[in-house]
Amino acid sequence: MKRFLGMILSVCILLGLAAAPAFAQEVTEIQFWTWRPEDVDFYNKTIAAFEAANPDVKVVQNAIKNTEYNTILSAALAAGDGAPDVFMSRAYGGLQTFADSGYMLALDELMPELADFSDATRRGATSITDGKIYGVPAVSQTMLCYYNKDVYEELGLSIPKTWDEFLQNLEACKAAGYEALANGTKEGWCCEFLFGGVGPSFYGGNDFFDKVVAGETTFVDPIFVDAVQKIKDLTPYMPSMYEGVAYTDMQASFINELSAHFVGGSYEAGYFGSENPDLNFDIFAVPGEKAENPAYVSVYADMNFSIAASSKKQEAALKFLRFLATKEFGESMVNELKMVSSVPGVDVSANPFIARVLELQANNTPYLFLVGFRYEQPTGSSLFQAEAQSLMVGDKTAQEICQSVQDGIASYYAPFQK
C-alpha cells in the first residue's frame, strides 16, 4: 500500500515538473556590470523599468569598485565563464583594449540608432583600428570651474571674463581668508584635469587639437608651453603645501566652503550636491587672455555600454542595450545622476545645472590627452600627469615638461615621427 502511494506521488511530481515550463515564461537572465557602486540604486530603478517593459528578460547588476574594474573585467572576459553580458566600458584607449582583443560586439548593424549620436560622443565608442562602434555612448564630461556663489556675493565678485579678472577674483578670496582654489597636485590626474579646465582657452582649443593630432604642430609650440605655464601661475592661490593635497581633500575643502573655487569635471556636481545640500555653487568656463575669445571647456566621452562578444544571450542583451540608448534613460541620467547624457534629444529643462553645462559646451574642445593620446604606452596622460607634478612644485619649467611629453609621445606616435 505504502509502495503504491509512493509511486503515485513520484508520478505526480514528475508530471508537475514536466508541465511547469509550459506555464512559466522563458526568462533569460543577463549579467550587467558597472563600475559605479555609488549608483547601484539608480541602476536598480533602471532595471525595474526595463523589466516591466520586457518581462522575458531579467537583469542582474554587479557593481565593482572603479579602480579594480578593468582588472576584474579583463580576467572575466578572458576566462569566458562568469563574464558579463552587458557591461560599462571605458572610452577611447580603454575601449581599444577590449575591442582589439575581440571581447566586444560591433554595434554598427545591430543598432542603427547610434548613427544619430553626435560625432564627439561616437568617437569615444569607436575603435581606431577598424572604425566600428563598440558601445552605446552614455555620458560626456566637461572640465570647468566651480565657484561658491555665496562667497562671490559676499565679496561682490562676478564671473570673470578674462584671465586677469580670474586672478583678481582669486586674490580677493585669498585676502578674505578663504582658500582661493581648492586644487592640489598630490595625485597626477588632478594636474591633468586642472589643465583640462584652464589650458584650452590659451592653446586655442580645436585648432590646436586638430593640428597636434595630425602632427602639424608639436607640444613644444610656444602657444602650448604658454598654456601649460598658466597652471603654474595658479600655485599662489592653491592651498599651502598643495603638493600634498589629494583629490578627496580638494573635494572636502570645496564642499565645506573652505575654498571658493574648484576646477574639475562636471561629474563632481552630483557629489557636491549630495554631500552638502546647502552648498550654493555654480560653474563658469575658465577664460583666456581676452574677453572676445571664447572660453573653451575640455569635453570627453566618459562611459559606454557594450555587449560581450562571448555572451550567449545576445538577443536579450541587445534589448537591454537598446533601452540604454533611449531618451527616457538619458533623461533619468540627467535628472538623477546629474550627468550630461550622450543620448541625442534629451530634454534637460528640468535640470538647471545640466542646462548650464550644455551652455558652456557651446565652446567645446576634446580633452586633449585622453581623447588624442591615450592609446599606446606611455600614454600622453601618464606623461603629462607625472611631468606636471614636477612643474607645479618648481622642479622643472613648462618648456622642459613640454619637451619631455613631446619626446615621450614621439617615441611611438607616427605623425610625430616624420
Add this chain to the structure above:
Amino acid sequence: MAKGWKKAGWITFFVLPGALIVFVFILLPLFMSLFNSFFQWNQLIRGEFAGLENFKRLFTGYPYQQRFMNALGNNLKWFAMTMLIQNALGILLGYALSRGIAGSGFYRRVFFIPVLFSIIAVGFLWGLYLRPNGMVNSLLGALGREEWKRAWLGDGSIATYTIIIVNIWRWVGFPTLVFMTAIDNVPQECTEAAYLDGVNEWQMFSKITLPLIVPSITIITVLTIIGSLNVFEQVYTMAGLDGPPNYATDTIGTLFYRTAFGSVDSGAPEIGIGSAIAVVIYLLTFFVSLGSITFTSSKEVEL
C-alpha cells in the same frame, strides 16, 4: 620494508596539501609569467612568440628602462634604510629588552602591536595623518616648529623616506622580538666566563653576543631583502599606483602591477612587459637572497 613505505606514505599525506597550494598558487603562476613574457601581446590576447624581446624592451626601451631603474633605485633606498634603521633599532631594542630594563615586559608587547595591524589600515591612516593639515603637521605646529611642516607625501624629495619610516614604525617589533629571543639564547656560561675575564659591555656585545646571533641576523636580512623587493601595499595606499609625485615613490612592485594590469587614469595593460618585470623581480629576489644566506652563513660561529 613495509614500515618504511608506510612512513613515506604518511609524510606525503601531511605534506601534500601544502605542496599542492604552493604549486597551484605560487609555482604555476610563476611559470605562466615566464611563459607569457616570451610572447608578444596585443592588448589582452597573446600574439606570436617574441623570444627575449620583452626583456630587451624592458632594459633598453623607452620608457621602461628609466622607469625600471628609477623603481629599482627606490627599492634600494627601501633596503638600505630598513637595514640601517629598522634592523639596527631591532638589535638595540632586543638587547635592551633582554637585559631586563624596567618595564620590558610591557614594551615587548607594545612594540609588537603595530606588526599585527593590517598593512592597508596602517597605510591609509598614516596617509591621513601626513596630509598638509593632518595630525603630524598640527603636532609640529603645536610644538612651535612651523618651519618643520612639510607636504610629507607630496614632496618628491621626502615622500619615499616618509613611507619607509611609516613602514619601519610598523615592522620594528618583529626584529626586536627575534633578536631579543636570540640574545636570550646565548648560553649563560659564555657571558659569565666573559664577565670573569673582565670585558666591558661593548666588547661583550660585539665579540660574544653578535657572532652567536648570526643565524637570526641571516633570517632578518633575507626577510628584509624579500620585503624591500616586494614592497607594494605601502606605496599603493599612501601614494598611489603611479608612484607620484612624478614616480618618486615608484617601486618595482607598483611598476609591475601598473604595466601588467594598466592603471585607470593613464595606462593600458602591457602584459608581455609586465610578465617580464615579474620574472626579473623573482630572479632578483632569488639570487640576492641566496647570496646573502651564503655570505652570512660563513660568518656563523660554532659554539
